[in-house]
Amino acid sequence: MNSNEIKNKNDKFEELNSKEIEEVVEKLIKKELKVYQLDKLIGEKNAVVVRRIYLEKLSNVKTEHIGQYTIDEKPAMQKNIENMIGAIQVPLGFAGPLIVNGEYAEGEFQIPLATTEGALVASINRGCSIISKCGGSTVRVIGDKMTRAPIIATKSVSDALKLKNWIEENFDKIKEVAESTTRHGKLIDVSPVIIVGKNVYPRFCFTTGDAMGMNMVTIATERVCNLLEEEMAKLGIKISTVALSGNVCVDKKPSAINLIEGRGKSIVAEVFLTEEMVNKYLKTTSKAIEYVNTNKNLIGSAIVNSLGFNAHFANIIGALFLATGQDAAHVVEGSMGITTAECQDDGLYFSVTLPDVPIATIGGGTRVETQQECLKILGCAGNGNSKKFAEIVASTVLAGELSLVGALAAGHLAKAHSELGR
Numbered sequence: 001m002n003s004n005e006i007k008n009k010n011d012k013f014e015e016l017n018s019k020e021i022e023e024v025v026e027k028l029i030k031k032e033l034k035v036y037q038l039d040k041l042i043g044e045k046n047a048v049v050v051r052r053i054y055l056e057k058l059s060n061v062k063t064e065h066i067g068q069y070t071i072d073e074k075p076a077m078q079k080n081i082e083n084m085i086g087a088i089q090v091p092l093g094f095a096g097p098l099i100v101n102g103e104y105a106e107g108e109f110q111i112p113l114a115t116t117e118g119a120l121v122a123s124i125n126r127g128c129s130i131i132s133k134c135g136g137s138t139v140r141v142i143g144d145k146m147t148r149a150p151i152i153a154t155k156s157v158s159d160a161l162k163l164k165n166w167i168e169e170n171f172d173k174i175k176e177v178a179e180s181t182t183r184h185g186k187l188i189d190v191s192p193v194i195i196v197g198k199n200v201y202p203r204f205c206f207t208t209g210d211a212m213g214m215n216m217v218t219i220a221t222e223r224v225c226n227l228l229e230e231e232m233a234k235l236g237i238k239i240s241t242v243a244l245s246g247n248v249c250v251d252k253k254p255s256a257i258n259l260i261e262g263r264g265k266s267i268v269a270e271v272f273l274t275e276e277m278v279n280k281y282l283k284t285t286s287k288a289i290e291y292v293n294t295n296k297n298l299i300g301s302a303i304v305n306s307l308g309f310n311a312h313f314a315n316i317i318g319a320l321f322l323a324t325g326q327d328a329a330h331v332v333e334g335s336m337g338i339t340t341a342e343c344q345d346d347g348l349y350f351s352v353t354l355p356d357v358p359i360a361t362i363g364g365g366t367r368v369e370t371q372q373e374c375l376k377i378l379g380c381a382g383n384g385n386s387k388k389f390a391e392i393v394a395s396t397v398l399a400g401e402l403s404l405v406g407a408l409a410a411g412h413l414a415k416a417h418s419e420l421g422r
């Protein structure tokens with residue numbers, strides 16, 4: 001079905017006429033209605049149009065592009081967005097083929113990438129081309145968990161310690177209660193359980209199947225908090241949940257704990273390039289790449305206390321996350337990690353380690369039609385595909401990282417961006 005046909009299909013609804021639209025907009029202006037009440041009142045499609053016209057009046061801006069899209073508003077408004085007025089468009093390109101030698105992803109892949117940064121896709125494409133000429137990336141998922149850590153207040157440090165001990169001695173009971181809320185979420189650990197003053201921060205760690213899992217683990221953790229309150233009350237100890245998220249999770253912030261313990265998928269990808277390959281395709285030497293990597297990604301990052309011992313994981317993660325419907329705020333977590341470059345006798349060993357990549361092939365934004373198509377291009381839509389997707393993500397990061405570090409070593413960065421980015 002082409003985009004016009006999709007649009008025609010979406011357009012078969014009880015459309016308000018222009019007089020009716022004006023009447024509803026007038027009510028919004030007079031504050032007799034709220035914009036979020038429109039969905040139920042006049043239907044999702046009409047609500048989008050009316051809200052957009054209302055916003056045009058308020059801002060005096062004609063939104064001729066925001067209103068052009070083919071995604072279905074109804075499911076989007078049920079699961080992904082409130083007060084919808086349209087959709088933004090981000091240019092989408094692709095890099096590839098990229099040969100991946102993973103446990104779950106095996107073969108050649110074309111990688112959809114959404115960005116507005118000129119030179120980025122070209123750079124990743126160059127990395128894909130070089131890695132593939134070298135036989136492909138070797139990649140493994142080395143960890144898989146999603147975490148939620150509430151703050152639980154007690155009356156004293158001795159009560160806090162009793163709560164911590166109870167949690168550590170009753171894992172099976174906690175697991176049973178947590179897993180009663182979900183088919184795919186499995187509690188695998190409660191660690192660490194941190195005490196600060198009289199408050200306790202237990203970090204609940206789950207596997208979440210092919211979903212990224214934040215809704216899943218939040219719902220499950222709330223149920224566990226209720227259990228803890230009931231069980232502590234039986235021991236005569238009063239506790240209360242201060243907040244379901246106490247920032248020890250750590251969701252959507254850079255953190256040492258996620259770098260060390262991992263969160264989402266933890267992934268490592270590597271490649272070996274002969275010296276000839278480095279000279280021919282990166283126009284530099286293994287020695288120069290190792291030198292840049294050590295002094296930039298390791299020492300430079302250490303000087304400024306950065307948690308990203310890499311050049312631009314965030315660029316590749318960001319473009320892939322936008323294209324495939326991941327939670328964009330998780331780019332901050334995916335930006336952490338370490339790039340290594342090691343000069344060997346006959347060439348260059350190059351690797352990326354990504355400890356914290358929260359991703360999904362089910363749930364969240366993955367269902368939005370355009371993002372779903374991108375997941376399908378990768379052969380990663382739906383059930384049973386999140387580890388395969390993780391391996392492709394890490395291999396793409398390897399490609400982008402190799403190309404940029406190579407360009408810096410060759411002194412080509414400014415030239416590339418003046419030619420392709422401005």
Ligand SMILES: CC(C)(COP(=O)([O-])OP(=O)([O-])OC[C@H]1O[C@@H](n2cnc3c(N)ncnc32)[C@H](O)[C@@H]1OP(=O)([O-])[O-])[C@@H](O)C(=O)NCCC(=O)NCCSC(=O)C[C@@](C)(O)CC(=O)[O-]
Nearest residue numbers: 119120121122123125126129311312403404407412413416
């Ligand atoms: C620009 C290149 C790739 C030229 O690189 P080159 O080696 O001069 O290009 P080439 O013409 O010899 O072609 C080599 C390969 O590049 C690809 N390629 C080449 N041109 C295109 C194109 N137009 N469209 C698509 N693909 C392209 C293509 O794959 C081709 O191989 P083939 O497939 O032909 O065997 C290179 O100089 C480069 O990668 N530079 C680095 C640019 C980069 O990585 N930018 C990332 C953003 S920088 C940033 O945001 C972060 C930063 C830098 O601030 C972080 C930090 O602090 O480090």
Ligand SMILES: NC(=O)C1=CN([C@@H]2O[C@H](COP(=O)(O)OP(=O)(O)OC[C@H]3O[C@@H](n4cnc5c(N)ncnc54)[C@H](OP(=O)(O)O)[C@@H]3O)[C@@H](O)[C@H]2O)C=CC1
Nearest residue numbers: 182183184208209210211212213214215216218327363364
């Ligand atoms: N609540 C919060 O605090 C936060 C929420 N978010 C948002 O959470 C959303 C993601 O939450 P998440 O829990 O991943 O997704 P969803 O809320 O979409 O939940 C996933 C759903 O898919 C079902 N499911 C079916 N097949 C599978 C499968 N193979 N693997 C896993 N689940 C399956 C699950 O069922 P079942 O549960 O029965 O297993 C569940 O109902 C995103 O929109 C994100 O932006 C982000 C950060 C924080």
